[in-house]
Amino acid sequence: MIRKILFLMFMLIYLAQPGRLQAQQSSTNDLIKTLQSRVRRYPEDYAGYAGLGAAYLQKGRETGDAADFELAKGALEKSLDLLSNDPAAAFAMTQMAVVRMAEHRFDEALTWAQKALALGSGDPSPWAIAGDALADMGDYTGAAEAYSKLDSVFGSEDEKLAFSYQRDTRMSFLRFVAGDTQGAINLMRSAIQKAVEMHMPPENVAWSQYQLGEELFQAGEIAPAEKMYLASLEEYPGYYRGLAGLAKVRAAQGKYNDAADLFKKAIAAVPYPEYAAALGDVFRKIGNAQEAKKQYQLVEFIGYLNQVNQQIHNRDLALFYADHELKLNESLELARKELEVRHDIYTWDVLAWSLYKNGKIPEATDAISHALAQGTRDAQLFFHAGMIYEKAGDSAKARSYLQQALATNAHFSILYSEKAAETLARLTQKEIVVSRQEAPSVR
Amino acid sequence: MKTLGLAVLSLILAPAIYAQAPLKLTTPAEQKIAWAEAAIKAHPDRSQPYNELAVGYVNRVRETADPSYYDQAEAAVQKSLQLTPDNLEGQKARVMILLGRGDFAGALDLAKALNKKTPDDVLLYGFIADAAIELGDYAEAEQAVQWMLDLRPGNVPALLRGATLRRLYGDSEGAMLFFSQAYQQMPPTQTEDLAWTLTQMADLQMSVGHIDDSESLLRSALQKFPRYYQAQESLARVQTARQRYSEAVELLRKRNLSFPTAASRYALAEALERAGQKAEADSAYREFETSARRTIDSADNANEELIFYYLAHRHNAAEALRIAQIEIAKRHDVNILDAYAWALYSSAHYEEAQQQIAKALAVGVRDAAMLYHAGAIAESLKDSSAAERFLKASLELNPSSDTAGAAREALEKLAPTSAEARNSK
Numbered sequence: 114m115i116r117k118i119l120f121l122m123f124m125l126i127y128l129a130q131p132g133r134l135q136a137q138q139s140s141t142n143d144l145i146k147t148l149q150s151r152v153r154r155y156p157e158d159y160a161g162y163a164g165l166g167a168a169y170l171q172k173g174r175e176t177g178d179a180a181d182f183e184l185a186k187g188a189l190e191k192s193l194d195l196l197s198n199d200p201a202a203a204f205a206m207t208q209m210a211v212v213r214m215a216e217h218r219f220d221e222a223l224t225w226a227q228k229a230l231a232l233g234s235g236d237p238s239p240w241a242i243a244g245d246a247l248a249d250m251g252d253y254t255g256a257a258e259a260y261s262k263l264d265s266v267f268g269s270e271d272e273k274l275a276f277s278y279q280r281d282t283r284m285s286f287l288r289f290v291a292g293d294t295q296g297a298i299n300l301m302r303s304a305i306q307k308a309v310e311m312h313m314p315p316e317n318v319a320w321s322q323y324q325l326g327e328e329l330f331q332a333g334e335i336a337p338a339e340k341m342y343l344a345s346l347e348e349y350p351g352y353y354r355g356l357a358g359l360a361k362v363r364a365a366q367g368k369y370n371d372a373a374d375l376f377k378k379a380i381a382a383v384p385y386p387e388y389a390a391a392l393g394d395v396f397r398k399i400g401n402a403q404e405a406k407k408q409y410q411l412v413e414f415i416g417y418l419n420q421v422n423q424q425i426h427n428r429d430l431a432l433f434y435a436d437h438e439l440k441l442n443e444s445l446e447l448a449r450k451e452l453e454v455r456h457d458i459y460t461w462d463v464l465a466w467s468l469y470k471n472g473k474i475p476e477a478t479d480a481i482s483h484a485l486a487q488g489t490r491d492a493q494l495f496f497h498a499g500m501i502y503e504k505a506g507d508s509a510k511a512r513s514y515l516q517q518a519l520a521t522n523a524h525f526s527i528l529y530s531e532k533a534a535e536t537l538a539r540l541t542q543k544e545i546v547v548s549r550q551e552a553p554s555v556r
Numbered sequence: 557m558k559t560l561g562l563a564v565l566s567l568i569l570a571p572a573i574y575a576q577a578p579l580k581l582t583t584p585a586e587q588k589i590a591w592a593e594a595a596i597k598a599h600p601d602r603s604q605p606y607n608e609l610a611v612g613y614v615n616r617v618r619e620t621a622d623p624s625y626y627d628q629a630e631a632a633v634q635k636s637l638q639l640t641p642d643n644l645e646g647q648k649a650r651v652m653i654l655l656g657r658g659d660f661a662g663a664l665d666l667a668k669a670l671n672k673k674t675p676d677d678v679l680l681y682g683f684i685a686d687a688a689i690e691l692g693d694y695a696e697a698e699q700a701v702q703w704m705l706d707l708r709p710g711n712v713p714a715l716l717r718g719a720t721l722r723r724l725y726g727d728s729e730g731a732m733l734f735f736s737q738a739y740q741q742m743p744p745t746q747t748e749d750l751a752w753t754l755t756q757m758a759d760l761q762m763s764v765g766h767i768d769d770s771e772s773l774l775r776s777a778l779q780k781f782p783r784y785y786q787a788q789e790s791l792a793r794v795q796t797a798r799q800r801y802s803e804a805v806e807l808l809r810k811r812n813l814s815f816p817t818a819a820s821r822y823a824l825a826e827a828l829e830r831a832g833q834k835a836e837a838d839s840a841y842r843e844f845e846t847s848a849r850r851t852i853d854s855a856d857n858a859n860e861e862l863i864f865y866y867l868a869h870r871h872n873a874a875e876a877l878r879i880a881q882i883e884i885a886k887r888h889d890v891n892i893l894d895a896y897a898w899a900l901y902s903s904a905h906y907e908e909a910q911q912q913i914a915k916a917l918a919v920g921v922r923d924a925a926m927l928y929h930a931g932a933i934a935e936s937l938k939d940s941s942a943a944e945r946f947l948k949a950s951l952e953l954n955p956s957s958d959t960a961g962a963a964r965e966a967l968e969k970l971a972p973t974s975a976e977a978r979n980s981k
Contacts, residue, residue, distance in 0.1 A: 200678045200711045230743035233712020267710035
């Protein structure tokens with residue numbers, strides 16, 4: 114049975130046919146069908162149920178549909194009902210941790226990962242999920258420690274390479290958070306090389322390329338980011354993340370119609386609220402208020418579609434409301450709720466922004482200091498800090514943060530990039546006026 | 557031994573993972589029990605939560621030394637098997653209980669029967685290995701552990717058992733490597749597992765005379781799992797090796813505040829005697845004797861300690877031999893072979909004693925007391941060169957062992973004879 118489950122993982126990880134988006138989805142669907150009939154025939158087959166859970170998860174990853182995660186959970190529960198105190202059960206527990214991560218239940222994800230590790234299966238994969246959960250809970254040191262365990266002492270060369278890929282992609286994110294953007298970019302480049310070397314499924318390679326595109330975009334390197342998004346779309350045609358990334362680039366280049374088309378395509382594949390919000394922003398930018406409104410309504414609709422979506426999109430909605438000055442009370446409520454389960458810098462940032470929009474400046478100052486505590490070089494964080502300090506009357510800090518925002522990435526936001534430049538200009542002007550007034554008179 | 561030292565150092569210096577995480581008030585076993593109870597509430601018709609509960613209670617015995625949890629574990633297993641007759645995890649939990657209660661033959665039979673039905677279950681091989689090690693069937697244990705490692709390379713249960721076997725085979729460095737590879741994989745939440753592994757490493761270090769390393773490991777173990785009785789017992793041995801007898805007494809007194817075992821009572825009595833507290837030592841010995849005698853014929857006994865007790869403190873070689881014969885009929889692991897050999901020697905059955913100690917040493921085990929016993933037995937058979945070799949090996953292995961003084965004395969007595977022998981040549 115162990116061989117069977119290993120074979121299954123092999124199929125999942127290495128054998129997905131390269132080709133179009135539909136091709137991968139249909140191969141996952143085929144796998145699900147095969148496994149469904151397997152567990153029907155052998156209802157005691159824990160490995161079959163675990164594999165089925167993993168297959169549903171892969172489908173959820175491809176489609177973004179929360180219902181797939183529910184199906185995954187059911188199959189994994191079945192598997193653990195049959196076997197739970199053996200190293201062989203670690204696979205199902207790890208998948209359970211992945212489901213919890215997808216649902217943004219970070220503490221539960223950490224618990225499942227730790228349960229899997231407690232079985233001591235010799236497979237270090239659960240450390241990755243433990244690290245991810247810790248990072249989302251704001252424990253970056255713990256996350257780095259966990260990622261450092263992603264090494265297979267006894268595995269084959271291929272397995273070592275696979276873990277080194279996982280370590281690189283995750284450490285890359287931690288580097289970025291720690292303010293070492295270039296280090297993050299270098300690590301992601303090396304991860305992509307490994308993904309290609311290992312002939313990983315196109316979706317995984319494309320994800321890595323998209324991720325590098327994101328890091329480049331955040332560093333203000335728009336042209337190299339564009340190349341990466343295009344590469345991800347070539348690797349995995351129709352890839353929604355690649356489309357959304359490219360849309361951001363087009364908006365930064367002022368090609369708003371192209372940006373709108375790309376966002377529409379991304380939403381058609383996976384309706385993420387942040388894509389609808391961005392599309393609305395593009396419409397607003399080109400003066401199409403009616404279309405913008407439609408998209409903004411869609412954001413809320415998706416966010417409240419079901420309970421899982423609410424859990425997943427708390428932070429996105431809080432940011433959306435704050436950005437667009439809608440339902441500001443609810444924005445703050447959502448941000449505070451998210452902080453209960455998530456203490457990473459981005460949750461602090463959204464809370465700070467929401468507090469700012471609600472006029473709670475001292476609290477906003479405190480929250481943004483948490484967001485900036487790791488030294489992350491992210492234009493959005495700098496922009497929010499600049500605006501908050503401006504309201505707090507500390508124009509020196511405000512100027513400095515706004516300068517850093519624009520120096521890091523002048524195109525960081527469709528809505529707010531210009532606002533950053535305007536505010537900075539105003540602050541600089543004000544400074545001159547003030548100094549003129551204060552200059553001693555010659556007479 | 558250089559690498560051994562390095563491995564130890566890297567473990568102690570390794571930064572505490574998740575340092576910011578708040579201290580949990582519950583132990584891993586308590587946590588497991590709580591999860592299982594919640595799962596039973598949610599799904600009272602499922603057998604698996606009861607299996608989880610049983611394993612939680614078995615783990616709780618390991619955390620506390622309180623054997624009454626086995627009754628609760630047994631009740632949970634019964635419930636599970638009522639709900640789903642013959643379910644694998646329930647039966648595995650039953651094997652764990654048998655092992656914990658010292659019924660190694662019963663555990664081996666059940667584990668082997670289950671293994672026939674599910675030959676790809678990793679832990680079943682582990683249980684076979686556990687029982688076989690206790691019974692002294694090392695080849696069978698080795699085969700089982702090898703299966704575990706082949707099925708899932710690097711899995712922790714296999715590494716821990718492999719380390720135990722390597723130690724028995726005299727491969728201390730190999731054992732240390734397996735222990736630390738297992739340790740590195742354990743999540744920070746498994747505090748008792750971490751402490752247990754550190755204690756095993758400490759005992760290994762101690763057996764080769766590395767007292768400082770042993771102490772550092774035990775201090776780490778006590779940090780991971782405060783008041784851990786196994787670490788306290790080992791730390792008392794460290795203090796004894798340092799001749800800090802009253803510290804050893806203190807540690808054992810504390811340890812025996814909850815659920816003392818016959819072995820820990822014996823250790824306290826010996827410590828009191830060494831510390832010069834004769835009256836208290838006498839009463840502690842009597843307490844030990846009373847509790848140990850009650851279990852002479854049961855599976856979970858303290859016969860090994862009882863044999864040495866009658867030999868060293870009661871000078872009752874006949875009773876020691878009688879108990880050793882009871883035990884050797886059940887198992888032939890290196891410790892009981894050694895105790896049996898020593899009892900035979902004390903009753904002047906030198907040749908039989910020599911055969912038994914040779915069996916123990918043939919496994920490959922490197923233990924200062926056993927080597928001293930082998931030396932004394934060889935000497936009684938007038939084999940001075942073998943006696944000299946064994947005694948020197950004992951002292952070389954661990955110059956601060958319990959038997960080091962006796963070994964030195966025996967060696968000195970031998971020396972003139974050897975010199976005469978050389979002169980006559």
